[in-house]
Amino acid sequence: MLVNHDHHHDHAHSRAHACQPLGDTVISVRNAAFGYGGHAAVHVDHLEIRAGEVVALLGANGSGKTTLMKGMLGLVDRLAGEVDLLGQPVDQLRERTPIGYLPQRQSAAGPIPVTVRELVRSGQLSRRHPFGLRRDDRAVGSVLDVVGLGDLGATRVDRLSGGQQRRALLARALVGGSRLVLLDEPFAGVDQANQEAIADSLDVLLHDGLTLVVVLHELGPLEPLVTRVVVMDGGRVRFDGALDDAPPQLLHMGHDHDPHGGPEPPHGLGLVR
Amino acid sequence: MALALVAANAISAVFEYDFLRRALIAAVLVGITAPAVGVFLVQRRLALIGDGIGHVAVTGVALGLVLNRAPVAVAVVVAVIGAVAIELVRSLSDTSGEIALAVMFYGGIAGGVVLVSKAPTGSRNLTQYLFGTITTTSNGDLVVFGVLAAVVLAVVLLGGPALFTVSNDEEFARALGLPVLAINLTLAALTALTVVVSMRVVGVLLVSALMVVPVAAAQLFARSFRGTCIGAVLLAVAAAVLGIVVSYAADLPSGGTIVLMAIGFFVLALVTSSLRRLVRSAGGARG
Numbered sequence: 001m002l003v004n005h006d007h008h009h010d011h012a013h014s015r016a017h018a019c020q021p022l023g024d025t026v027i028s029v030r031n032a033a034f035g036y037g038g039h040a041a042v043h044v045d046h047l048e049i050r051a052g053e054v055v056a057l058l059g060a061n062g063s064g065k066t067t068l069m070k071g072m073l074g075l076v077d078r079l080a081g082e083v084d085l086l087g088q089p090v091d092q093l094r095e096r097t098p099i100g101y102l103p104q105r106q107s108a109a110g111p112i113p114v115t116v117r118e119l120v121r122s123g124q125l126s127r128r129h130p131f132g133l134r135r136d137d138r139a140v141g142s143v144l145d146v147v148g149l150g151d152l153g154a155t156r157v158d159r160l161s162g163g164q165q166r167r168a169l170l171a172r173a174l175v176g177g178s179r180l181v182l183l184d185e186p187f188a189g190v191d192q193a194n195q196e197a198i199a200d201s202l203d204v205l206l207h208d209g210l211t212l213v214v215v216l217h218e219l220g221p222l223e224p225l226v227t228r229v230v231v232m233d234g235g236r237v238r239f240d241g242a243l244d245d246a247p248p249q250l251l252h253m254g255h256d257h258d259p260h261g262g263p264e265p266p267h268g269l270g271l272v273r
Numbered sequence: 274m275a276l277a278l279v280a281a282n283a284i285s286a287v288f289e290y291d292f293l294r295r296a297l298i299a300a301v302l303v304g305i306t307a308p309a310v311g312v313f314l315v316q317r318r319l320a321l322i323g324d325g326i327g328h329v330a331v332t333g334v335a336l337g338l339v340l341n342r343a344p345v346a347v348a349v350v351v352a353v354i355g356a357v358a359i360e361l362v363r364s365l366s367d368t369s370g371e372i373a374l375a376v377m378f379y380g381g382i383a384g385g386v387v388l389v390s391k392a393p394t395g396s397r398n399l400t401q402y403l404f405g406t407i408t409t410t411s412n413g414d415l416v417v418f419g420v421l422a423a424v425v426l427a428v429v430l431l432g433g434p435a436l437f438t439v440s441n442d443e444e445f446a447r448a449l450g451l452p453v454l455a456i457n458l459t460l461a462a463l464t465a466l467t468v469v470v471s472m473r474v475v476g477v478l479l480v481s482a483l484m485v486v487p488v489a490a491a492q493l494f495a496r497s498f499r500g501t502c503i504g505a506v507l508l509a510v511a512a513a514v515l516g517i518v519v520s521y522a523a524d525l526p527s528g529g530t531i532v533l534m535a536i537g538f539f540v541l542a543l544v545t546s547s548l549r550r551l552v553r554s555a556g557g558a559r560g
Binding site for chain 2: 073074075098099101103109110111112113114115118119121122123125126127130131135154156172176182
């Protein structure tokens with residue numbers, strides 16, 4: 001598996017280079033193990049993401065996509081290896097430039113009502129500007145327009161539909177004007193029309209040189225934007241390269257694909273190609 | 274009629290008696306600071322942490338009484354140290370943290386009771402700090418409370434966005450690179466300062482009610498976090514001032530009276546908002 005993985009990895013880079021020049025390495029994961037409570041759930045030998053890439057992290061439920069993304073951000077226990085984020089070790093980021101992050105779900109907040117605008121504004125803070133003194137209400141307004149919530153700024157987040165809440169959290173991830181955006185299932189609970197609207201707005205942002213890492217169940221409307229796919233299975237990277245080169249059986253996650261005899265994924269990726 | 278007479282008496286007493294005026298000023302300071310800190314505790318689902326910090330402050334007050342000097346100043350130091358320790362234990366430990374917190378809370382009370390038995394004034398004084406009384410606030414206390422309240426408010430106003438972001442979604446705050454532990458420790462220290470501001474008129478064992486109950490009442494009506502903050506401060510100031518007046522007029526302990534006022538507001542808000550929801554759903558069914 002390791003050989004296979006490395007082969008595709010190199011292949012992907014040569015291919016991507018042919019298409020467009022890639023920038024500096026923005027995320028680097030080396031020989032890392034991530035997990036919770038001292039128990040490793042995800043092992044990654046080598047994963048590098050460079051400026052300007054659009055990387056889809058694919059895999060079935062429980063394959064380790066979310067844990068890997070949290071590992072890149074330093075949000076889960078790192079039991080081994082190294083992670084560099086924007087050229088610095090992830091746990092030593094003193095001058096952290098803004099990073100956009102859409103978590104799979106918002107961590108439990110209390111009972112106090114929060115408006116969409118209040119939620120989105122919180123995405124403008126950073127280590128450099130922890131007091132929010134550079135708050136920019138126009139940026140909040142325009143990012144709400146981008147995700148299609150322009151009229152709902154004063155609405156309580158808990159009164160929105162599931163898909164609208166997802167879009168509010170996406171707006172919070174994008175409002176800081178970050179060059180590096182990590183989205184965990186941005187389309188969960190979002191209907192088809194809004195998925196396409198979000199993909200269109202991400203497309204616009206990508207023209208400004210955004211680097212995007214997206215955890216996805218299926219590529220959906222993001223497929224034309226993706227420059228590289230990383231397929232996870234059983235806590236390990238099974239493929240890393242261009243979508244066209246991905247073995248179809250990995251993307252389709254059939255019933256007898258797993259050469260390692262590992263546990264079967266609960267269901268396929270549903271990737272229609 | 275009788276009520277109007279009581280009110281008129283109380284108002285004239287405010288102008289007549291210095292102790293009552295001082296108690297009212299202290300009550301207003303508590304009414305502003307307690308919910309301003311409490312909204313963040315409630316949103317983090319840590320409503321009872323204020324109570325725990327109050328318990329630890331008991332040891333501080335007792336230590337001050339034993340040393341026979343500046344119990345307020347000693348309480349500031351002990352409460353802040355205790356609050357920082359509580360937050361460190363809470364945020365750095367996993368499941369065993371709850372037990373450690375319980376031990377600290379009980380230890381705070383037990384240590385206070387034992388210490389104060391050796392104080393020259395005996396344990397009589399401790400009750401005043403635990404549950405509040407309107408007669409004890411000195412001019413010196415007021416200056417200390419005023420400075421502490423100003424510090425608490427300045428930090429909440431300046432650091433509000435960061436406190437909000439961490440209490441609303443701690444993992445997201447860490448992804449932003451915010452210094453989450455430092456922000457949480459700041460909130461714990463602010464809670465400790467608020468406990469001390471409250472110790473004369475509300476008492477360290479009852480102050481956490483003013484951090485939580487007005488917030489619980491305001492969030493029933495508010496449409497935003499900001500609206501909840503403003504509503505909670507207004508309710509808490511009203512409860513504190515009314516509580517002092519009633520406490521004077523009816524010769525009741527001030528801390529208990531203030532907290533019962535706040536709970537009265539909460540019940541009123543709960544009933545009103547339930548009725549409003551009933552009416553609205555009935556209207557919706559008709560329409």
